[in-house]
Amino acid sequence: MRITLVTDAWEPQMNGVVRTLSRVVQECREMGHEVDVISPADGFKTIPLPTYNEIELALGARDQIAKRITDFEPDAIHIATEGTLGMTARSICLKWGWPFTTSYHTKFPEYVNARFPFVPHKAGYAFMRWFHNAGDRLMVATPSMREELEKRGFTHIVAWARGVDTEMFHPSKRAATDEESVYAGLQRPVIVNVGRVAVEKNLEAFLKLDLPGTKVIVGHGPQLEELQEHYPDVVFTGSKFGEELARYFADADAFVFPSWTDTFGLVILESMAAGTPVAAFPAHGPKDIIPGSNAGSVSEDLQQAVMDCLDLDREVVRAYAEQFSWRRCAEDFVSNLEVPPKPRRRAFWRRLRKLGGRAVPNIPAPVRRRISAVLRKR
Numbered sequence: 001m002r003i004t005l006v007t008d009a010w011e012p013q014m015n016g017v018v019r020t021l022s023r024v025v026q027e028c029r030e031m032g033h034e035v036d037v038i039s040p041a042d043g044f045k046t047i048p049l050p051t052y053n054e055i056e057l058a059l060g061a062r063d064q065i066a067k068r069i070t071d072f073e074p075d076a077i078h079i080a081t082e083g084t085l086g087m088t089a090r091s092i093c094l095k096w097g098w099p100f101t102t103s104y105h106t107k108f109p110e111y112v113n114a115r116f117p118f119v120p121h122k123a124g125y126a127f128m129r130w131f132h133n134a135g136d137r138l139m140v141a142t143p144s145m146r147e148e149l150e151k152r153g154f155t156h157i158v159a160w161a162r163g164v165d166t167e168m169f170h171p172s173k174r175a176a177t178d179e180e181s182v183y184a185g186l187q188r189p190v191i192v193n194v195g196r197v198a199v200e201k202n203l204e205a206f207l208k209l210d211l212p213g214t215k216v217i218v219g220h221g222p223q224l225e226e227l228q229e230h231y232p233d234v235v236f237t238g239s240k241f242g243e244e245l246a247r248y249f250a251d252a253d254a255f256v257f258p259s260w261t262d263t264f265g266l267v268i269l270e271s272m273a274a275g276t277p278v279a280a281f282p283a284h285g286p287k288d289i290i291p292g293s294n295a296g297s298v299s300e301d302l303q304q305a306v307m308d309c310l311d312l313d314r315e316v317v318r319a320y321a322e323q324f325s326w327r328r329c330a331e332d333f334v335s336n337l338e339v340p341p342k343p344r345r346r347a348f349w350r351r352l353r354k355l356g357g358r359a360v361p362n363i364p365a366p367v368r369r370r371i372s373a374v375l376r377k378r
Contacts, residue, residue: 001033001339002033002074002076003033003075003337004069004074004076004077005025005035005036006079006080006081007021007037007081007086008040008056008058008081008082008083008084008085009081010022010040010041011039011041012041014239015195015196016195016266016267017080017105017106019266020105021080023165023326023330024333027327027330028334036074038068038069038085040055044059044064044085057083058088062091065088070352070353075337075340077089077098077099078101078102078103079093079100079101080103080105081105082128082132086131094134098348099338099340101135101139102132102138102139103160104132104145104149104263105263106262107262109124109127109128114199114261125152125153128154132154135338136156137337138154138156139333139336142264142288143288144287144288145264145288160332161324161328161329161332162264163324163329164272164324166273168243168273169274169321170250170274171274172250173247173250173251174251174274174275175250175251181251182244183214183216183251186213186235187213187214188213188214188253189253190213190252191211191213191252191255191306192217192249192252192255193206193219194240194245194249194255196219196220197217197219197221197222197224198222199223201259203223203227203258204230205258206256206302207227207230209302213253216236217237218237218240249270249276250274254276254310255278255279257281257285258280258281260281262283264285264289265280265289268280268285268286268296269324272317273318274318275314275317276314276317277295277309277312278290278297279298279309280298281302296309297309
């Protein structure tokens with residue numbers, strides 16, 4: 001297929017959303033699909049997202065996006081994020097009457113409220129419903145996230161699994177001795193968190209714990225200086241990448257994931273793939289991945305969860321992570337796309353070219369779905 005992916009989060013950013021999307025694109029291309037990624041890296045005029053400077057918001061890109069789509073003539077369009085590119089692509093698809101899918105990567109209302117407490121969750125979820133319910137399918141990573149969104153009025157939700165690079169993140173990266181470890185000189189056990197150092201990650205819930213050994217934060221972000229000042233006994237390493245990052249996972253004795261705002265937490269699987277067990281609150285993601293796995297512990301008592309992790313078998317932790325495949329993740333993604341029948345696709349792009357990219361009669365999403373269901377049965 002020819003797939004257009006529109007995302008406000010893309011390389012060189014480094015976060016779970018970007019890692020997921022970039023790996024899915026890679027897998028899709030290896031499966032024979034053509035993927036055109038429209039992102040802020042494409043030369044649009046941009047401004048940094050307030051409080052999150054790594055994300056660039058594209059401005060005035062509507063004509064360029066419309067041209068990219070019409071030139072590519074995709075079979076399916078997926079809008080991954082709710083930023084300016086995502087909203088523009090959504091508007092274009094609705095104007096044309098072309099189906100599209102979306103995905104839910106971040107608990108945006110909680111994220112905004114953590115930074116701007118005067119913005120209530122209710123307002124954030126109203127925006128998210130407006131954005132996602134206009135599409136034909138909304139992809140989410142976990143059953144608990146699906147259940148919550150359905151309760152909040154989101155519709156047409158489908159499952160989209162996640163994967164992990166089990167070659168990059170591997171127990172073999174663990175040092176044979178403490179002296180050879182990336183944590184050489186630190187008191188054991190080493191309890192680590194990897195990710196963005198920001199208020200929505202709830203890192204202080206981890207840093208306030210009374211734990212043996214050494215706490216380590218691997219990453220960068222707007223809360224870094226504040227936490228360094230308040231927690232002088234914690235080791236802050238800054239951002240790490242590639243093989244070096246894999247060693248920081250493997251050489252740790254336990255990983256702590258204190259976030260309540262993530263919808264999955266890709267770092268959970270990366271830590272497990274390295275053989276390092278994960279302690280977490282019963283938030284979306286951890287409570288779907290960890291219970292019953294013997295690869296970590298989920299509890300309202302995060303301190304007890306960490307202590308439980310120190311007794312787990314690292315080989316069992318690794319074996320559990322091996323169940324998660326990026327190829328399966330990409331296959332789920334492709335199967336969830338809304339693809340109109342081939343005759344309709346050809347007629348649509350032919351008509352749009354004749355109209356010079358102007359709007360074609362809009363077909364409401366519910367009608368599109370009924371038509372597609374009938375045609376699939378035929």
